[in-house]
Amino acid sequence: MTIAPPGLRDAPAPRVAEATAPPPARRRGRGSARRRAAVAGAVFLLPSLVLFGYFAWWPIGRSVVLAFQRTNLVSPAEWVGTANFDALFADPLLPTAALNTLWFSVLSLAIGLPIPLLCAVLISELRRGGTLARVLSYLPVVVPPVVSVLLWKTFFNPGEGGVVNSLLGLVGIGPLPWLQSPELAMPSLVIVATWSGAGTAILIYLAALSGVPSEQYEAAELDGASVWQRVRFVTLPRLRGVILVLLLLQIIGALQVFTEPYVMTDGGPANATVTILLMIYRYAFLFGNYGVATALSVLLAGVLVVVSAVYLRVTRSWSTS
């Protein structure tokens, strides 16, 4: 099974015009075939062009404009220069939200990178029950995020019925105020996010693991490499590309975290779980301040573009190697 980054390996064929020429039996000249293909192509592209126009390209362009405007949906939008950004940087919550989002990303990478990798290596060596292990590891991914968040909110319940605290009580820990303490709230969210996300990473690692040629293990073993040396010097280098890609995907995903803090803690306690996206949501839909909300979105986009550029470079060097 080959893994290639979609969008990179499929450069459109350069001989587009030739390819659309009709079969020799009906050759009526290149020009008219080209025109007919252009018309037919336009007809088939109509649904996608309309939807992308309205719901992808227009909003992208409008985001850039909106960041420099003030609009309240009643009176016409007016240009305000960088006032939205000024208001944003004057908001004392912005550094808090940025640090919280960063903290969430660091924590979710610290757990979400090594654990799926370890699970995948172990699952790939299972001689029986491999399918069961795959299904079990992917089950939480299938649960709708809102359900997993509300379910874990019940688990973290600090009262008598709290599942997590009851479990910890069995080994003499706690009870801990999971969602009620500013220190533990963010780790709690990371636990939930990892629970619902790790299965995807495990399946992707497993696909990559099955692509490692067995001859390489054979050769390493003949050369006297121990099991862990084989993991270290054969498996991990072969997986390097996938690991890097998943790392960047996880960063991009983590920087946009919303459902967990919104449903579980609503940013609390004491703003300990306010994230960038939660701030965007509040600016727009609580305060009706669409300009400032968009300005923050554009800033987030800038960060994500940098991350995506790194991602592109990494995948390019990986796919050619």
Place this chain on the structure above:
Amino acid sequence: MTATAPPTPIPTPVADPAPPASSSRRTATPRPERARSILSTFDWKRRSTRIGWRSMHTVLLVALVALGAVPLLWMVRAAISTTTDLVNRPLSLIPDPARWSNIVDAWNLLGIGQYLANTVGLVAGSWAVQLIVATTAGFALAIIRPFYGRIVYGGFLVTLFVPGTVTLIALYLTILDLPGLGISLADSWWAVWLPAGAHAFNILLVRQFFDEIPRELFEAAQIDGAGWFTIFWRIVLPLSKPILAVVSLLSIMTAWKDFLWPLIVLSDPATQPLAVALPRLAQNTDPAFLIAGLLIATIPPILIFLAFQRQIVSGIGFSGLKG
């Protein structure tokens, strides 16, 4: 998460002449013919290695059951428990007494039936729109290949690198007042259905698949007088069941899990899906009822997953599913 497309093994028509046979072949773990992996048969014969890996595997399976299955089983148990039972014995997986009426009560009191129907309607519409957009655009780009196709495809792909959250506000304002039409889609399911179609990853998957179909097929059909639509409907679509299955699974699972966008555009409770309604209901509901609602929202995607787990687990394009 539309910023980036995760690595996806893409089925090809050439490799899969017969979809049903290929799907079973594709999904079967290549265990019997697999030569070896990290560990060799020789390693497994060594006592220390065997004991070490056996115990690691045991720990792994116990952990997977504890984290993958037990929370869901607990949800089933809690959904049919009394609130006092939940508080007194939170760690048990057996309800005492089992109160099956919870499910019925949650269904009636919380209006779960309505929200479930809304979810199904939203998912079905998003699925249909995504399928129409992806197949028509893929057909135009991969098979008709008009001279401007490359530019249009580039335009689609660019949107992959702009995460949906970044254009969230502008998209919302667009929904409120469609440029040039003066229509507002707010509180209508169209507000969820139509933007779902503007998803370049589907087009990319379908286009790559269509690209692999031998062009002789179309040329032969054209000699027989078939127009583009006949080729699309009678040749390309029947050949494309594997990729249509992938796009369908992707779009259905994503739409079922969607939260932020329906939360924003569907403020009228009568139009909301379960994902939006449940957090609101959670504010003031008997926990047992709420968990019954959570269970109802989880059963359909779990059933879809279990029905198609071979296709999904075997690593076919499951991507972008993470909220």
